[in-house]
Amino acid sequence: MKRFLASALLITLVFGTLDIKSFASEDSESPSGEIVLKVCNWEEYIDEGDWDEDEVIDLESGDIFGENSLVEDFEDWYFETYGQKVKVQYSCFGTNEELYSMLTMGDEYDLVCPSDYMIMKLMSEGMAEPFSDDFFDESVEENYYINGVSPFIREVFEENEIGGEKWSKYAAGYMWGVTGIIYNPEMLSREEASTWKVFTNKNIYRRITIKDNVRDAMFAAIGAVKSDYLLSDEFRKRQDYSESLMDEMNDVSDETLLDVQNYLQLAKDNLYSFETDSGKADMITGKVAANYQWSGDAVYAMEQAEEDDFILEFAVPEESTNLWFDGWIMLKNGIKGDTAKKHAAESFINFLSMPENAVRNMYYIGYSSVISGGEDDDTVYDYIKWNYEADPEEEDTVEYPLGFYFSGDYEDEDYILTVSEQQTRRMLYAQYPPKEVIDRSAVMLYFDTDTNAKVNRMWINVRCFNAKRIPVWFYCLLGVLLGGGIFVVIRTKIKNRM
Numbered sequence: 001m002k003r004f005l006a007s008a009l010l011i012t013l014v015f016g017t018l019d020i021k022s023f024a025s026e027d028s029e030s031p032s033g034e035i036v037l038k039v040c041n042w043e044e045y046i047d048e049g050d051w052d053e054d055e056v057i058d059l060e061s062g063d064i065f066g067e068n069s070l071v072e073d074f075e076d077w078y079f080e081t082y083g084q085k086v087k088v089q090y091s092c093f094g095t096n097e098e099l100y101s102m103l104t105m106g107d108e109y110d111l112v113c114p115s116d117y118m119i120m121k122l123m124s125e126g127m128a129e130p131f132s133d134d135f136f137d138e139s140v141e142e143n144y145y146i147n148g149v150s151p152f153i154r155e156v157f158e159e160n161e162i163g164g165e166k167w168s169k170y171a172a173g174y175m176w177g178v179t180g181i182i183y184n185p186e187m188l189s190r191e192e193a194s195t196w197k198v199f200t201n202k203n204i205y206r207r208i209t210i211k212d213n214v215r216d217a218m219f220a221a222i223g224a225v226k227s228d229y230l231l232s233d234e235f236r237k238r239q240d241y242s243e244s245l246m247d248e249m250n251d252v253s254d255e256t257l258l259d260v261q262n263y264l265q266l267a268k269d270n271l272y273s274f275e276t277d278s279g280k281a282d283m284i285t286g287k288v289a290a291n292y293q294w295s296g297d298a299v300y301a302m303e304q305a306e307e308d309d310f311i312l313e314f315a316v317p318e319e320s321t322n323l324w325f326d327g328w329i330m331l332k333n334g335i336k337g338d339t340a341k342k343h344a345a346e347s348f349i350n351f352l353s354m355p356e357n358a359v360r361n362m363y364y365i366g367y368s369s370v371i372s373g374g375e376d377d378d379t380v381y382d383y384i385k386w387n388y389e390a391d392p393e394e395e396d397t398v399e400y401p402l403g404f405y406f407s408g409d410y411e412d413e414d415y416i417l418t419v420s421e422q423q424t425r426r427m428l429y430a431q432y433p434p435k436e437v438i439d440r441s442a443v444m445l446y447f448d449t450d451t452n453a454k455v456n457r458m459w460i461n462v463r464c465f466n467a468k469r470i471p472v473w474f475y476c477l478l479g480v481l482l483g484g485g486i487f488v489v490i491r492t493k494i495k496n497r498m
Contacts, residue, residue, distance in 0.1 A: 034085040037344045038334055039071075040099065040109045042326065043092040045175075046070050046352075047364040057363060059382040066360050074351045078344065081142060086344050095213075103127070103331070110334035111345040115326050117215065117446040119171045122329060123162045124446065128170040129330035135346045145172050145353040150372040151408035152438070153325070160443065172349050173370030175361075176325040177295035178433055178441060179216065180316040182279075182302065187289035190425065193315040196223030198290060199267040207289040209282060210267065212274035214459040215444055216322070220292060221260040221267075222249055223319040230319040242439075249320050249442040252451050257458045264462040274463070280304075283312055294324070295430040296367030302427050303366075314430040316437045323441035325370065355379035368431045372406045381406055381415065388419050388428045396421045402432055410435050 049068040057064040071088050078086045091109075093099040096118040103109075103122075114122065122128050136146050153176060157168040183193040188204055199210055199220065210217055226248055229235055238244050272288050279291040280301040293301070298314045305312045328349045335342050351357060356379055358371035363383075373380045381402070390397045400419045403412030419428055447455055 034087040035340050035344045036087050036089060037111065037341060037348065038089045038091075038109045039111045039348065040091050040093055040102075040107075041113045043094060045092075045113070045326075045365055047357075047360040049073075055363075057359065057383065057386065059359075059379065059386055061377075061379045061382045062356075064356050064359050064363075064379075064383075066364070070352065070357060070360065073357075074348055077351055078347055082343075082347070084340075088348070103333075108334045109331055110341050111328055111330055111348060113174055113326055113328050116324055117444050119167065119327055119329050120162050120446040122331070123165060123167075123170050127331055127333070129332045129335045129342070130169050131172070131330070131346060132342060135350075142347070142350055144350045144355075145371075148353055148355060148358075148371045148374045148377065149173060150370055150405050152405050153370040155408075156323070156325075156443075171327040171329045172353075173325050173327045174352070175296070175365065175367040176323070176370050177368055177431070178316055178437065179219070179292065179294055179322040179324065180298065180314055180430070181290050182283055182293045182298040182312055182314050183290040184283070184286070185311065185313050190313065190315055193290060193313075194318050195227060196220045196317045196319055197227055198317075199224065199292075200263075200270050202270065204289045205270055206272050208270065208291065209272050209275045209279045209288055210292045211279075212276050212463075214455055216292065217264060217274070217459075217462075218260055218455065219249060219322050219444055220317075221263045222251060222256065223317055225256070225259040225263050226251075227319050245320055245440065246442045246445075249322075250445045252447065252455060254454075257454060261458045261461055268462070284308075284310070286310070294367075295433075296365065298430045299427045300366045302430070313425040314427075315425070316433060318440070321433075321437060321441045323438070323443050327370075359383045375407075384428075384432070385417060388417060388423055390418050390420050394420060398424060400424065400428060401434070404435050404438065405432060 047066050047070045049066045049070070049072070051066040055065070071090050075086055075088060078084065093102065096114050099112060099114055100118060100121070103112075119128075134140065135143065137143055138147055149172075153173050154168070157171065157173065158166055160167050181193045181198055183190075187207070188198075188201075192198060192201055192203065198204075199208060201208070210220065223230065230245070230248065235241070235244065272282070275282070275291075279288075279293060280297050282288045283291050283293075283301045284305045291301075293314075295314070302312045302314065330342065330345050335345065352361065353371050355371060355373040355377045358369035358373075358380055362369050362380075369380065371380060384402070388400075397418050398421050400417045400423065401410055401412075401415065402417060403415040404410040406412070406415045417428075423429060424434075
């Protein structure tokens with residue numbers, strides 16, 4: 001039997017090697033015969049391994065430990081699985097705009113991981129390479145993405161289109177979440193934190209921060225200026241509520257942009273600062289009382305603060321929240337029709353979509369993976385239980401449904417966690433918000449060139465100029481100077497005529 005299995009394995013490897021190598025071209029191979037795969041991802045957005053011995057995640061489904069980086073592990077796995085060596089040239093970017101600039105300046109990558117609106121932009125500009133039909137074949141064991149992606153995320157990618165093309169044809173999800181307000185409950189009530197109007201709340205004057213990028217700040221401002229309408233029964237009870245909410249939160253009419261500009265200029269007087277990444281530290285140290293935050297960074301801040309017995313909570317505004325995701329997309333200028341590279345790129349996505357690797361990434365990054373594991377693998381669910389399930393003797397617990405994410409059925413009894421009541425306002429709530437939060441979520445769409453120019457002009461006005469902060473005496477002085485200048489000009493002309 002052992003000889004039979006060994007022979008079968010040898011035959012599989014030989015034919016696997018021939019199959020993959022037959023796809024290879026000179027462009028895809030290095031001098032050593034390796035497939036070269038160029039990957040560009042966000043900074044610190046993949047498990048780099050080198051875990052301490054006490055970091056073993058001991059789940060019911062088995063222990064998980066990150067010894068090597070997932071990039072190295074992928075290279076080994078690909079060779080063991082397909083008999084072909086692959087070398088990943090891994091690099092990073094800091095913002096979606098930085099990545100786009102790199103691509104337009106001529107940088108070539110096979111696989112990148114931008115955010116939702118940038119994926120839409122790359123699709124609309126014809127830069128994206130579609131996935132192969134084989135990538136979606138659920139009968140293939142190694143297709144971990146299509147077999148393990150959350151039914152909730154899968155539905156989002158299937159239902160949304162750009163130019164008549166489904167997102168799912170060109171993009172595979174990686175991490176996802178919502179936006180909201182992380183806050184100190186001793187300084188701000190949950191009700192106060194549960195509205196986008198919070199940025200003008202005088203009770204936390206100079207103790208709140210907002211994101212220093214136009215898209216996130218604009219989303220919050222739209223929620224604030226349209227708050228009364230978004231919360232009205234008239235709007236909430238619309239049969240096309242989800243579609244209408246998407247339209248309202250992506251409104252870039254001149255009127256709305258002016259309202260957004262006025263709101264953000266008013267909010268500037270109340271803000272501690274606009275921030276890019278310092279908001280987490282400012283919350284942990286108690287420098288500010290509230291911070292506009294992505295769910296994953298909110299989880300990090302709450303966990304770090306808890307180590308110092310400092311409790312923070314997370315609220316999602318009642319008006320709406322941004323449902324965001326980062327996802328993998330292949331690029332035509334990198335793949336260039338090379339089937340070997342394309343297979344390696346799709347395999348990289350599948351490797352990261354193995355449930356145990358999704359857990360490693362969640363542990364390292366702090367964000368929620370789009371992978372739920374499918375019907376036959378409870379690794380991801382076990383990881384959530386490992387993090388949040390209440391001890392049997394713990395009091396003040398509640399049931400927390402997660403079925404919408406794991407099976408597509410919100411009331412699925414197989415996915416109901418018993419957790420501390422605190423978790424309905426803290427880390428679990430941020431990582432896996434309840435259905436009522438998802439129901440009021442909207443994806444931010446990409447802007448075309450003309451709209452982008454309008455939005456950027458608005459943002460420049462907000463960040464660089466604020467008429468409301470200029471004192472009255474300045475206008476009086478300016479008037480005197482202008483009047484004096486006009487008087488001098490007129491007087492000079494009169495003298496010249498004489």
